[in-house]
Amino acid sequence: MSNTNTPATRNEGWGFWGTMGGHASIAWLLAMRAIASATGEDFDNIRAFLDSRFGRHYADEVHNGLYVGKSLKDAIDDATQKWMGWTIGSRTSFDYGIPRGMVYLTGFVIHCAITDEQEAA
Secondary structure: OOOOOOOOOOOOOOHHHHHHHHHHHHHHHHHHHHHHHHHOOOHHHHHHHHOOHHHHHHHHHHHHHHHOOOOHHHHHHHHHHHHHHOEOOHHHHHHHOOOOOOEHHHHHHHHHHHHHHHHHO
């Protein structure tokens, strides 16, 4: 991970931040660190993922952990490991251009970073 500064969300109303609601300010840094540790991606790429609709789905998984009584950190760690346990299938590969068989979380972090970069150009 090359970036040590934590970028702020660019999507307070949606994505991970908006979905986490009152937990967002604490959950943001915890999620950044967990995803960086798991994927090896830098914080700017992770910010793009967390601000996307896929970040919203990741936050839904965190909420599932909170619902069953896990701490925020454990819910984030568990969501991260769950997403790291999945791989990109044929249909997702076709739809998003992510190589089939790639780890799901890593694939979507990279996909979102590329999409974010393209939109900024």
